[in-house]
Amino acid sequence: MNLLATLQDIVGADHVLTGAAAQPYLTDWRGRYTGQALAVVRPASVEQVAQVVRTCVEHQAPMVPQGGNTGLCGGATPDGQGNSVVIALARLNRVLQVDTADDTITVQAGCTLREVQQAAIEADRLFPLSLAAEGSCTIGGNLATNAGGTQVLRYGNTRDLTLGLEVVTADGEIWHGLRGLRKDNTGYDLRDLYIGSEGTLGIITAATLKLYPQPVAKCTAMLAFNDMPAAVRMLARARKGFGAALTGFELISHYCLDSVTLQFDQQKWPFDVSGRQCPWYALLEISDSESADHARERFEAVVGQAIEDGDVVDAVIAASIAQSNELWHLRESIPLAEKQMGKNIKHDVSIPVSRMADFVEQTNAQLQAAFAGVRHIVFGHLGDGNLHYNVAAPAGSDETAFLQLQPQVYRLVHDSVHAFGGSISAEHGVGQLKKDLLPLYKSEVELALMRKIKRALDPHILMNPGKVINSADI
């Protein structure tokens, strides 16, 4: 029997998509990559996933796992050869168990992140992973890319929130690893090997995740700084003063806040005229397990001291949930304001917090020297050293011509990131976008170890080819 007929037998003819029906699965969310596929298959159970994988192995068909198709590095888009099978996990969308005694939730890979968050809330718990695409990204994709987001400072990346996995191996066998244990030292850490491997070693079909108590109260503020070192010092104060209650510390440049208020009429500067002159701002959030009054008291004590010491120039503390939402809305509107203003060259990088200020100063200067007049769009999760360091064409210049410089800008910025001991992909992964950059910044020893693992766990070299590791190198 041929491949398509066998796949139809496994998942039903309605769930083997070709032609126009397959199109939405063949282009990535940002529209950077478009590929071809023999078919898009939509299995409904882990057993079907395993059968699909075994069938593809028999027919030597490359497989491309796909969740919500919201990845930012093209990791879920097939190449142009047209011989791949896209395995879409969307129908594996059940919440299998919520256990409030163990504080765990077990979900299938195709659940959206919001569905997981929602199931936690219904059990009076918090699943803290939170990111812009949460309404449409799936937890399987979050696991495959080890997604980050705004709560990493307190709760860690997706990896840190995961206790157990169910995985279909590259041979089409099922590893039943859905453990909810906090301690289990019985062998190699397969879980963390699959997490972040972007579908190149196997397919994650379900996971057991950690839940946390819902905070009783939150307190949010926007702070203004005279320079970035002051923001870094404030982070240290906040860590010490709030301990684990510190759940957000988002850095925002003047240019970013200005863009948001210029682009969107309903978005207002939270500061008066003097506060609007500062080069840097931070959105600070704490989550309290006691009361709103307690949260506010602590907040005022720590931030008050920072004002007294001159580190914080101005501060707006949200007096209500509505005002807190307004502050977060300013932060979350940055990417939209960016988009409104045209295209730019984006970098998702991390730098040790202690070197962040020097990195920005020196890299900005290097960019100005090489590409005079470029605009710096800098914001991100200062609390975990993650910057979205984007570079836009000089005002009034030819944007299209500037975007042609992407390889040179990439090289300059990533070289600087590397020199500062940072990472060229903090939270978005490698996918197609950065796989050819890895050899510039990773040692041959590390790359060789990755290739050995790839060959060991995907011996047919059929799992998501052309992602993370260059196929020619395997």
Add this chain to the structure above:
Amino acid sequence: MNLLATLQDIVGADHVLTGAAAQPYLTDWRGRYTGQALAVVRPASVEQVAQVVRTCVEHQAPMVPQGGNTGLCGGATPDGQGNSVVIALARLNRVLQVDTADDTITVQAGCTLREVQQAAIEADRLFPLSLAAEGSCTIGGNLATNAGGTQVLRYGNTRDLTLGLEVVTADGEIWHGLRGLRKDNTGYDLRDLYIGSEGTLGIITAATLKLYPQPVAKCTAMLAFNDMPAAVRMLARARKGFGAALTGFELISHYCLDSVTLQFDQQKWPFDVSGRQCPWYALLEISDSESADHARERFEAVVGQAIEDGDVVDAVIAASIAQSNELWHLRESIPLAEKQMGKNIKHDVSIPVSRMADFVEQTNAQLQAAFAGVRHIVFGHLGDGNLHYNVAAPAGSDETAFLQLQPQVYRLVHDSVHAFGGSISAEHGVGQLKKDLLPLYKSEVELALMRKIKRALDPHILMNPGKVINSADI
């Protein structure tokens, strides 16, 4: 040149030990295993470790990495063949960097855990890993076994405290992975693969670890319960009421507390006569980032409610640091009291917290049915589902005869752990002790994945043979 002469060239003749000088390295801490070795080599740098490994590979000599030799599963003891080289990491004992802006510490593998803790304290930070052997175990051994301890509930296992590693691979190459980044999604998670692999894939020579703020105050109490479900309910209250401030929740059976106070005159029951009748106790600790008064207020509110609701029968809240130390001392004296009372059969297991009470009840009953009169010594880290579930001979019976039953007792207890969805090694690892048990409780799919990784990363099959995976199976 022969192997010994080459090793002497690399590390100096003084640091290649044979004969009597090698003896202390050939028996494990509990005295369960004694092996033989061609030599014990004590390299002083990562480059020397790499040279030693390359030399051993050339001579096809098996290698056994060793830290403080305090492991509980024989993972650092060579087998009896006498052809192994023990690679002792004790001379790699430098704290390389403490970074208070990034809250990281970078240390060589041979530092003792206490030295790491101490370096953190000197920088006004907390390195939270804490366990009985901390004065002599090394951080390299903690990493190799993914050690747990009493603070896992809040801060996680050694794995969760680690950001970057330096590793000498099984080929004698150096992977320089000492990153202090909180976010880095650039490829497979090699770090977590080496952590917990017990020296069977390579040798960890240094690590970059997370630091935390020192808590401003702590509050400690001993609570008494009428049954284990009440203790589990108290854990849920504590999680909700204290959030991340909850740093300890140690379960102790009546028999354990009784043994400590009987064995050691200076150790007193913290309760009056009625409190002494309870079957279960818990040592509860919170760490506060505000003040001692605040810690105490929160504590009294949450525990007070539990008393009012009848879950807690009696509570002793430490009024001073001295009293807090006394309560912890009771907990920490359990293993010594055990030892004083003779040998027993030990199990280091984890169970989902929600099933813990049923596990203890049913397993106790099964043991009584099979081995009437045995004494149950049950204590552990309830907060992360980890029990030290030990079984002693019936009072007055022949201990030696009872210890002969270890295989049967192991089987009964571990079968029960498995049936309850637990792990047969929560925090001590596998080593020699449990490697033959893994096939009973792990699926063939998982074991096959482990073997594939072993063959990929240790192609000469020379790294710590006979540990974790049975050599015959590779």
